[in-house]
Each structure stands twice: as C-alpha cells, then as structure tokens.
Amino acid sequence: MCATVLVPVVVVAVTGIVRNPTSDADLVLPLVAVVAAVAVAAYASIRRIRRTATRTTPGTGAAAVVPLDELDRRAQRLLVLTDDCVRTSREELGAAEALSGSEAVRLSAEALEFAAAELARAFLVRQRLDDGEGRRRVLLEEILARCEAAGLRLDAAAAGFDQIRALERTVPQALEHTETRFRELTARVAEADGTLAGLREGYALTAYLPVAGHDEEAKDRLVLATACLNRTRQALDGGGTEDAVAALRAAEAAVDQAVLLLDGVTRHAADLSAAARELPAAVTAAEADLAEARAEPDTGTARADLHGRISHGESVVAAVREEADGGGSGPKGERDAREQNDPLDALRRIEQVATGLDRALHRVPDGSRALARLQRALLVARVTVRAASDHVTTHRGAVHCEARTRLAEAERRLHAAESTETPPVPAPADALADAREADALARRARQLAERDVRAYGTPYGEGLWTGGAVLGGILLDAPHRTAGRPGHPGDGGPASYGGPGTRGRRDGGELFRPAPPQSPLPDETRAP
Structure with missing residues (x-):
C-alpha cells in the first residue's frame, strides 16, 4: 500500500523536473527536497493510520483498537475535506492557467x-463500504490512507504553485x-x-x-465578488x-x-430542448x-409477468405521448400540458418500460x-450528474460525505457508460445499466445534498456576503487562531490551492468580518 501511494508522488515530481530543463535552477533542489519530505511524510502518515487503528496499550499487551464508529467518522470527515481541497484547487488552477498558460x-x-x-x-471504497462489501476496518483504513496521500500531494505542490502564480507580485x-470576468x-x-x-x-x-x-444564487455570488473586489482595491x-x-x-x-450557476441555466435549457427532440x-x-412483446407466445407464469x-x-407511453402532443386543446389543455x-x-x-420488458422476456x-436507447439514457444521466455536481460544488460548505459518495459513484458509472470508443468497450447492455x-x-446525491x-440552515447570520461565502466553501468556516478573539464565519480566510495543511494559508482575518453598521465601507455593493 505504501509503495503504491509513494512511488507515483516521487516519479511525477522527478520526471516533471527532467522534462522541464528550462526551470530556474534554484527551484530544482528545493522541489526535490519537498518531494522527498512528502514521501517520508506520506509513509509516516499511513503507518500512523494503521497504528492508531490497532494500537496496543503499554504494559498490558491488550490491543486498544480505535472503535469502528470513530474510524468511520474520521474517514467521513477526511473524505469531505479532501473533496473540498480538490474542488478548490481545480478552481484556482484554472485562474492561474488563464494568466500564465498550461x-x-x-x-x-x-x-x-x-x-x-x-x-x-x-470514494469507490466508501461506496463499497456503504454497500456492505468487504471488511469494514480494512476499507476504512484504505480510505484514510488514500485521502492522506491526496492531501499531502497537494500540500507539497502548494509552494511551487504559489511561486508560479506569484499573486503578491x-x-x-x-x-x-x-x-473583466465580473x-x-x-x-x-x-x-x-x-x-x-x-x-x-x-x-x-x-x-x-x-x-x-441559479439566477438568484449567481446574484449572491456576484454581490460577494463586488465586496471582495472593492476590498482588494x-x-x-x-x-x-x-x-x-486574500480578498482577490x-x-x-x-x-x-457564478459562472457555474449561470452556465448551468443555459446548458439545462439546451438539454431540455435536446430531450424534447x-x-x-x-x-x-x-x-x-x-x-x-404482445406477440410473444403464452408461457404460463412468465406470460403473467409480461x-x-x-x-x-x-399507460406510460400513452401519458408521455399526450404530454408531448400538448394535452388537448384550449387554455386548460395547454396549461395541463405545460405542467x-x-x-x-x-x-x-x-x-x-424497456428495461422491464427486457427482464420479463x-x-x-x-x-x-440498444445503441439508440443508450444515447437517450446518456443524455438523461449527463444532465442529472452535472446538476448534482454543480449543486455540491456551490454548496460544499454544507454537503456531507454520503451525498459526495453517491455523486462520485454516479460520475464513475457515467464515465463507464460513455467509454464506447476506448478498450475495453462495454457491451450495450452493460453501458445501459451504467447510465441508468x-x-x-x-438524483439520490442531489436529494442528500x-x-x-436545509439542515445547515440560513448561513447569513454574520452578514449576507460572508455567510453565503461559507456555504459555498469560498471562505473557510474556521475559528481564527488569534488569542482573545472569538471565531466567526469567514475568519479562516479564502480557500486556496492545496491540501488540508495549506488550503487556508491566505488568512484574511478581520478583512472578512462584516463591517460595523455605524461605519459601512463605501461602494460596498457597487460593481467595479
């Protein structure tokens, strides 16, 4: 397990140096040192996970094993945190690439x-665990180890990313x-x-x-952007x-x-039109x-099911045809059809319906x-998966492990259903099953999210734009570490590229506190 986690980390970094001989010479040795440190840290963290899961009490010889429920809670927390790190890192990487190139x-x-x-x-291991497969402790340890490896790799890359991005300059x-984007x-x-x-x-x-x-949520994000851009200036x-x-x-x-939310509206309208066609x-x-199916010969009990x-x-086809044809004449018929x-x-x-006939026959x-059915099933699945992913991304400050696990499995199954041009190509029946x-x-992920x-509640108690930013995972909902001052939403600063140890390095402190009512900031809601 350790080898499978550590070798890719070292190989990726070292081969990157070899393939990039034009890199500044003074960056090579520090990068190698960082990679070596990550390798050692990853190995130590995985050993620590296994030790804490099966710890022996000194002097007694009795195993003080971490209870499975506690191990489960740790795994869920780390899955959510790592997922947030990956989503945020992907967003900031896009911003860096737009200015510096791929x-x-x-x-x-x-x-x-x-x-x-x-x-x-x-997430795949978590899905197996939720499905009752495998040994629970072994699966939980693997989840922890893989999340730790992912986080350490991002933490190790954060310093190099900051040198490339160089926001301070x-x-x-x-x-x-x-x-301009705003x-x-x-x-x-x-x-x-x-x-x-x-x-x-x-x-x-x-x-x-x-x-x-989505339109109202996009407006909320733009209000937040307005405030942060003004504070940047x-x-x-x-x-x-x-x-x-930090404000930028x-x-x-x-x-x-906001882009994600507005794109979602445009894309969904196009998807509905495609489905109608x-x-x-x-x-x-x-x-x-x-x-x-009606022409099939009578075979007793099987025929009864058929x-x-x-x-x-x-009845389903008749109802769908009526809906598609307009549901009757006159205003009432048009209204019913629209509804x-x-x-x-x-x-x-x-x-x-087709799946039921497959089973009966x-x-x-x-x-x-079957290929025509697959294309229609893929259209439906893509719409549903994208909508669930957008919802998790824009509300990730509140979404827990179960919803993210179902979404990850939905994305995996969709990818499998779409893999019809690269080996191993799935059979149409298998691809159809994956799409469905x-x-x-x-849909289940969206419901859970x-x-x-809803359980998270209205996030605006500390000010409209700060609370919404915490809900969206834009500002970290973490207590400030300054002694003597209580924590408030947003005190952790904005989330950045990196793993659990580095994602909160841009600490805005008071910058993200709501302004006192008696001295509001000028032009707080004016677009730049």
Missing part, C-alpha cells in the same frame, strides 16, 4: 490529478482579469433570468427545478498586499461559482417494443435499438 502550471496540474485519482478511489493584473457575468444575469422565465412558461416544475434558483491603495491577495482569491472563487423517436421505439409490464408500459411537460423524465420513464439489449445507475445515483443544506 505549461507553467503543469506540475501543479499533475499533483491535482494525482490527488483527484486517489480521492476517486477513496501580480495582484493588479489578476484583479483586472477578474474584474463585468461579463453581470451582463449574463438578465439573460439567465429570461431563460428561466422561458423554462417556467414551457415546462413542468420538475423539468427546470435543478436550476430554478482598498487594500492595494493602502499598501496591504496580503489583504489584497475570494473574489475569484465567487466569480467561478429525442422524445418522439423514443415513443415510437417503445410502441414497437410493446407490440413485439402482461403486467405491457399494461404498465402502454406535465418534462422531456427528461419522459425519456427516463420510457427507458424504465429474459433478453439482453443489443444492436442498433448513474442517473439514479446522481439538499437535505444537508
């Missing part, structure tokens, strides 16, 4: 991909870039409002519910470079999330499938008909 951040990107791969494996340029987004808010109005007019609530509040004018860097990093993250062919195929599935399928019009769910229901989907499971897991957000 080659400049290549080593940081490799570290991130290593961490993401380890995290994905840890390039704040004015980065600020200008972020302000202005582009403010122009898109009205467009998103109009798109959502069109969705509300043409579709059922269930059809547009995944993005129903104020800090620069006052010579406070560290405060300027928070602004970048807020803009990133696919629906007539899906209905025709389902009707042909039902006709073939008859029930045919009857159910006919029922959910083409994505209609495709999902038709696929469920003991057949394996194959050929062109990805859709179901993503929404439950977590």
Whole structure:
C-alpha cells in the first residue's frame, strides 16, 4: 500500500523536473527536497493510520483498537475535506492557467490529478463500504490512507504553485482579469433570468427545478465578488498586499461559482430542448417494443409477468405521448400540458418500460435499438450528474460525505457508460445499466445534498456576503487562531490551492468580518 501511494508522488515530481530543463535552477533542489519530505511524510502518515487503528496499550499487551464508529467518522470527515481541497484547487488552477498558460502550471496540474485519482478511489471504497462489501476496518483504513496521500500531494505542490502564480507580485493584473470576468457575468444575469422565465412558461416544475434558483444564487455570488473586489482595491491603495491577495482569491472563487450557476441555466435549457427532440423517436421505439412483446407466445407464469409490464408500459407511453402532443386543446389543455411537460423524465420513464420488458422476456439489449436507447439514457444521466455536481460544488460548505459518495459513484458509472470508443468497450447492455445507475445515483446525491443544506440552515447570520461565502466553501468556516478573539464565519480566510495543511494559508482575518453598521465601507455593493 505504501509503495503504491509513494512511488507515483516521487516519479511525477522527478520526471516533471527532467522534462522541464528550462526551470530556474534554484527551484530544482528545493522541489526535490519537498518531494522527498512528502514521501517520508506520506509513509509516516499511513503507518500512523494503521497504528492508531490497532494500537496496543503499554504494559498490558491488550490491543486498544480505535472503535469502528470513530474510524468511520474520521474517514467521513477526511473524505469531505479532501473533496473540498480538490474542488478548490481545480478552481484556482484554472485562474492561474488563464494568466500564465498550461505549461507553467503543469506540475501543479499533475499533483491535482494525482490527488483527484486517489480521492476517486477513496470514494469507490466508501461506496463499497456503504454497500456492505468487504471488511469494514480494512476499507476504512484504505480510505484514510488514500485521502492522506491526496492531501499531502497537494500540500507539497502548494509552494511551487504559489511561486508560479506569484499573486503578491501580480495582484493588479489578476484583479483586472477578474474584474473583466465580473463585468461579463453581470451582463449574463438578465439573460439567465429570461431563460428561466422561458423554462417556467414551457415546462413542468420538475423539468427546470435543478436550476430554478441559479439566477438568484449567481446574484449572491456576484454581490460577494463586488465586496471582495472593492476590498482588494482598498487594500492595494493602502499598501496591504496580503489583504489584497486574500480578498482577490475570494473574489475569484465567487466569480467561478457564478459562472457555474449561470452556465448551468443555459446548458439545462439546451438539454431540455435536446430531450424534447429525442422524445418522439423514443415513443415510437417503445410502441414497437410493446407490440413485439404482445406477440410473444403464452408461457404460463412468465406470460403473467409480461402482461403486467405491457399494461404498465402502454399507460406510460400513452401519458408521455399526450404530454408531448400538448394535452388537448384550449387554455386548460395547454396549461395541463405545460405542467406535465418534462422531456427528461419522459425519456427516463420510457427507458424504465424497456428495461422491464427486457427482464420479463429474459433478453439482453443489443444492436442498433440498444445503441439508440443508450444515447437517450446518456443524455438523461449527463444532465442529472452535472446538476448534482454543480449543486455540491456551490454548496460544499454544507454537503456531507454520503451525498459526495453517491455523486462520485454516479460520475464513475457515467464515465463507464460513455467509454464506447476506448478498450475495453462495454457491451450495450452493460453501458445501459451504467447510465441508468448513474442517473439514479446522481438524483439520490442531489436529494442528500439538499437535505444537508436545509439542515445547515440560513448561513447569513454574520452578514449576507460572508455567510453565503461559507456555504459555498469560498471562505473557510474556521475559528481564527488569534488569542482573545472569538471565531466567526469567514475568519479562516479564502480557500486556496492545496491540501488540508495549506488550503487556508491566505488568512484574511478581520478583512472578512462584516463591517460595523455605524461605519459601512463605501461602494460596498457597487460593481467595479
């Protein structure tokens, strides 16, 4: 286990140095030292995990084993923390790449991909554990070890990333870039409002519910970005470079999330239109499938099961066709049709009918008909998985381990279903099963994430923009370490590229405290 974790860390870093001979010579030896330190630390951390899980009490010879429930809680906490580190690191890496280019951040990107791969494996182990597979203690130890390896790799890369990004020297340029993105987004808010109005007019609530509040949430993130951009300029004018860097990093993250939310509205509208275009062919195929099933010879008890599935399928197809055809004439018919019009769910229901007939007839989907079904199932699964991922990303300050685990498994199953051009190519039946499971897991992940957000409560008690930033994971909800001052949401500063040990290195302190009512900051809500 140790070898599999440590060797990739050392190899990735060393080969990166070899492939990049133009790097500054004074960076090579420090980087090698960092990599060696990470290797030793990773080995020590994994040994520590195993020792703490099976510790022997001195003098008694009795094993003081960490209770499984405690080990489980540790694994869940570390999974959530590592997932946050990966998501935040990916966001800031994008900002650095936009200004410096992909080659400049290549080593940081490799570290991130290593961490993401380890995290994905840890989530897969967690899914196995939740499914009741394997020995619980062994699986929990593997989750801890993989998360530790991912976090250490990001921590080791953080210093090199900061040297490349050099925000302390390039704040004015980065600020200008972020302000440009901000202005582009403010122009898109009205467009998103109009798109959502069109969705509300043409579709059922269930059809547009995944993005129903995206416009308002995007506005919230832009209010946060406005405040942080203003504070960045104020800090620069006052010579406070560290405060300027911290405020700028928070602004970048807020803009990133606003982009995600607004893109989600546009993409979802396009996906609904694509599903509506696919629906007539899906209905025709389902009707042909039902006709073939009705022609099957009578085989006793098997026929009874088939008859029930045919009857159910006919009712589903009739309802879908009525919804697609407009639900009758007159204002009432049009209103009823609109209230029922959910083409994505209609495709999902038709696929469920086909799956039921497969089971009743003991057949394996194959050929062109199976491929057509697969394309429709993939359309549905991609929409659901993306919507769940966006929700977790923009609410990660509140989302717990179970929702993230189901999302990770949904993403894995979707990737497996999409792998139809690279070996090993799955059979159509296997790909269909993966697509359906990805859709179901993503819907469950979204439900769990929404439950977590509701339980988290309204995050705005410490000020509108600060509370929302903590909910989105933009500002760390951590007590400030200064003695004598109580912690407040946001006191941990903005989250940055890195692992658990480095992601909170840009500590804004008072910078992210709500301004006192008697002395509000000027231009707090004015767009830059």
